[in-house]
Every structure is written in structure tokens, then in C-alpha cells.
Amino acid sequence: MKHLALLMTIAAALAACSEPPAEGYAGYAEGDYVRLSAPVAGTLTRLHLQRGDRVDAAAPAFVLEQDSERAAREEAESRLRAAQQQLLNLQQGRRPDELAAARAQLAQAQAALALSNAELARTAKLVAEQFNSPATLDQARSKVASDQAHVNELAAQLRVANLGARTPEIAAAAQEVKAAQAQLDQADWRVAQKTQRVPASAAAADVVDVLYREGEYVPLGGPVLTLLPPGNIKARFFVPQAVVGALRVGQAVSLHCDGCGAPIAARLSFVAREAEFTSPLIYSRENRAALVFMVEARPEPADARRLHPGQPLQVLLGATS
Secondary structure, three states, rough: OHHHHHHHHHHHHHHHHHHHOOOOOEEEEEEEEEEOOOOOOOEEEEEEEEEEOOOOOEEHHHEEEHHHHHHHHHHHHHHHHHHHHHHHHHHHOOOHHHHHHHHHHHHHHHHHHHHHHHHHHHHHHHOOOOOOOEEEEHHHHHHHHHHHHHHHHHHHHHHHHOOOOOHHHHHHHHHOOOOOOOOHHHHHHHHHHOOEOHHHHOOOOEEEOOOOOOOEEEEEOOOEEEEHHHHHEEEEEEEEEHHHHOOOOEEEEEEEOOOOOOEEEEEEEOOOOOOOOOOOOEEEOOOOOEEEEEEEEOOHHHHHOOOOOOOEEEEEOOOOO
């Protein structure tokens, strides 16, 4: 009988441990902060926000010195224009005056060829009538062949002048244009990064801290502002292992805190898969060494503003009554 009574006592104690306490579970408010920084370094020249401000998405946040970046952009823009003009010059071929000169030279050569042909005909007639020696006919034929070769050469040069540069040269110039455009895009990006705005994910956030002031040098990636959007405020609490199995993401809970007024409705957003020996912060009256699981719940952004990170909470499972 004694053993039976002992077993019944243990069973009753275990059953009591598996039920949530009437006062709920101790927890605290936690915030996932947004630290706004620039991917480039520079001196802080303009700070648009101060601690305590409430900001809108895309609102100006801060500006870093950008003189060197603007100079680099102007250099890249000049190189792009030069590369574009070089490509255009190769694609168009020679200038109109050069083409006109080439046509005039071809006309002169054609006129000389016509004269050589006429001279060859006269010389052939005189040789046939035995007024000239056969050597003069050879000379006339050689003159015609020379003039014809000159005409062919000038005609080929005119065709090349109309065609422009060779295909490999044009392709190389086109690649130079692409490289110059990429350099300009990079310069534009660096100039743009010197002016930072509030990201869309931090809309309606509060400025929690300002880490640099105007005139100070901000290193690469150094956060300048710390923002806390209301959607990033959550409740964190710990439940015993006998309770965690019944919890599900999306389950309704209510948050209670001193001075908060009516309970705050929230829903579970995270249930830890691994146990901890004890919670890092314990606001309960008793400290007991027990396995606990971390659980997080998120209220609606409008209600989240009633909470402050680090604030003690009591969490009751179930919707607010």
C-alpha cells in the first residue's frame, strides 16, 4: 500500500507539471534590430535621422562623402564616350573627303587607262603598216597593263574605304565599349551607395541608436543607425519538456506585462527543437534546474509597439479573454 500511495503521489506530481501554471510562463520581449550601413567607407557628411525618430520606407537616412566616387564616375563616363566614338569611326569607314579623294584618283587612273588603250591601238596599226618597230608595240601593251593594274588597285582601295574597318577590329572596339559601360555602371553604384535610405523591411521602424555623427569616418560596412521595426518585436519564453509537445506554430497566446493594459494577442512563431538546461533569464520566484524549450511568439505590429525589448512578460497559452 505504501508503494501504491507513493506511485500515485508521483503520478499526480507529473500530471501537475504537465499542465501550464495558472500564472503562465515567464518570458521577456525581444527585438530583431536592423542595422543600417553602407557597403563603402567614407566620412559621414549628412545624418537625416536621430534617436527616437519613426521612419518611413525609402526615407533618407545618411550620406557619406562622395567626391572621389563622383570623380571616378566622370572618368568612366569619358572613357565610355571615347570608346563609343572609336567604334562608330571604325563602323563608318573613312571620312567623306577621303572617299572623294579616292574616287578622284580612280577617275584619273581610268582616264590614263583609256589613253593607254588608244595609244596601243595606234601603235598596233603603225607596226602592222611597218611604220614602227615591234618594240614600240610591246611598250604600248606594257603601258596598258600597268594602267589597268593601277585602276584595279585604286578600285580595291575605294571598296575597302567604303566598308570601314575589318570585322575583328570592330569586334574589339565593341568589347571596349562594353568594358567602359561596365566601369561606368560600377562607378554609378558606388556613388549611389554613399546615400542610404530606409529599407522597405524597416518601414515604420523606430531609430533605436545612432552610432556615428557627422564628420566621423565610417569604416566599410560599419552600421550607422540601429532600427527596430514593430514587426521585429517578439515575445520569448520557456516551457518545460512536458508541455512543448503540444505547442504548434501559429497557436494563439496572450502576453501580459506591467503597465501594458489589456493583454496583447500573439501567435507562436517558433518552437525550439533542442532543449536547454535552464532559461537565460528567469523572472519566476523559484529557480529550478529543469529541461526547458525556447518558444517565440509575435504580436501584430500595432500591438508590438506596446512592448519594449528586455521587458518581463507573462505568457498564457490560448487567446486573450
